[in-house]
Amino acid sequence: MLTKQLLELNSNENSLGMADSAKQAILDSLRIGFRYPDDQRAALISRIAKINGVTESEVSLGNGSSENIRTVVQMLLNFAFKTGKRFQVIVPDPTFAYAELYASSLDVPVIKVPLKPESYDFDFQGLQKAADDFDGISLFYLCNPNNPTATITSTAPFKHWVANAPANHYFLLDEAYSEYVNDQSFESGVEWVKQQLTANLIVVRTFSKLCALAGMRVGYAIANPSMIAAIEAFTSIDNTNLSGAVAVLATLDDEGFLARSLHNTNQSRQMVEATLDELGLSYLPSQANFIFHEVNGEVKIYMDRMREYGIVVGREFPPIEGFSRLTLGTPDEMAVFIKVLKSFRQKGWV
Template sequence: MHTNKFLELNANENALGMSDSARLAIVNALDRGFRYPDNPRAALITKIAEINGVPDNQVSLGNGSSENIRAVVQMLQNQALKEGKKFQLVVPDPTFSCAEVYANSIGASVVKVPLTAESYDLDFQNLQKAADEFDGVSLFYLCNPNNPTATITSTTTLKKWVESAPENHYFLLDEAYSEYVTDPSFESGVEWVKQQLSKNIIVVRTFSKLHALAGMRVGYAIANPQAIEAVETFMSVDNTNLSGAVAALATLNDKAFLELSLRTTNQSRQRIEATLNELGLRYLPSQTNFILHEIKGDVKTYIDRMRDNGILVGREFPPITGFSRLTLSTFDEMTVFIKVLKSFRQKGWV
């Protein structure tokens, strides 16, 4: 058990903790810690491929999906350089910053396109414009559902856009939270890879959220075989450690835990939405294990006050102001948060 005195509702981790089956798998693998993890890695790749309905050569394991994201950025910049072209990353703003950080580190230009006002959706027109005005290779990094907004993008619009993109436009679809999506209109980019909608789609996923393995650092990419082969040249060898591989495999096979994990988040979301409705605080429709909600005040002050009450909540995500991101946690942790939030209302703080 972790002994942090704070409730950690700020990093979109899964407070259920890893499954018993994952813990047992790690313990049982410890006596093989002196061996390279080739066999467990291969078994995990096969399991991921099977679940997603693709062959093994369309899966690349990452040391967390952040490694997959880095490798895609590097691979495309390298490809552009070889062809004597320029490379840029185009991102909605705000979104998960990982791709931007890696692009900056290798000197690639980054274009940020603000989300639409009020609905905080992707601004397709201006995203496209940023690529149209650029003479070279553009990579769109699209987190769907998006972080920090917790919302999904219209499948029809996104699909049409990806399908009609020219060959120098690439799409990195980050689906870290896809397992939480309840909206029936949502379609994963994995389906588009299988339909060969475009050869320029790479989808990344993680075991950090629903599977509760953030500390084990396991993620993966799915794309066509040629793209996976190109990306693999930028991945470190044996990048998935033995513990991470066996834990991920055990969790994928643990249907009861995955159902509990999803149910816990869904129930917490309903409770938080009911509380926010009661307090008249706006929130964006969440399809993830976190929710972005209004606080009607200075966000930094709110964060400090929550901290004083033993609760860590998410930072502000400019250009969105006046909203705080809250990780949806266990029943008990949400009970504590709701009590504190309501006490803030009584004091006129939210």
């Protein structure tokens, strides 16, 4: 092993680290750590509503956006049970696994619809067919930008499809990486909530990525007030801890940190893309803080070799083969990765 400490480029964390302002806010809050964080939680809901241009009744906090995903699945399963209907979850394949995992733990069937092979876009016809063939309630879990591909889906057909869905079809849009999107054609699902595109739409976001607060576990959902009320019935009471709340509030006020965080990721992306171009390794256009790239060989062997050189990279995501998901760390970290990757080329490993 060439380095003593593993360089972790596999979990889409923000290795820039927490903002100093967030760390100080946590330290300052320790003096009231014996109090319940009601005021801080209320302030965070207010701030999220203001940032997104919605009302506070359209916001639900989560212990990470993973809790928001879980509550939507549980809420709809309960609704299906009460109304005597069946319930299923439909997901693109591959995508982030939490909706599938939560559904499977509740014995809810999960239907996987492969991404389009050429564009890696959502297959709207395939997704819709999976719902049309089912007599009951369907929840579409759609990660945009998608994980692991880091690509966004085409806005116009996406919006048209959601707008024309029947009443028994629900949409859970996971926008964990939306702050990184630089494609001007992208339109957030939050705008669709404000436009009242459909009553059956929930958008979830997180402070784990751009804000570098993955360990603080704070996320949120945005939907119409009645949907939020339904979701809140399945949300843990007092689910926001004091440290997480004050850390998020301080980070949102720290414009310098947020700008630096975004700049670092963009710089790292450019460095990696230039190297992949130089080596002739294909990759998908990234709109996130990670990049999905070809390795010219068996991904497991590539992962093991990278670990031997002190770097942990992402796994393969079937049914897409021969591609690894690489988290975009700091420019210094990516310089280390690039040096190792080029040495692999010299050895004939990539």
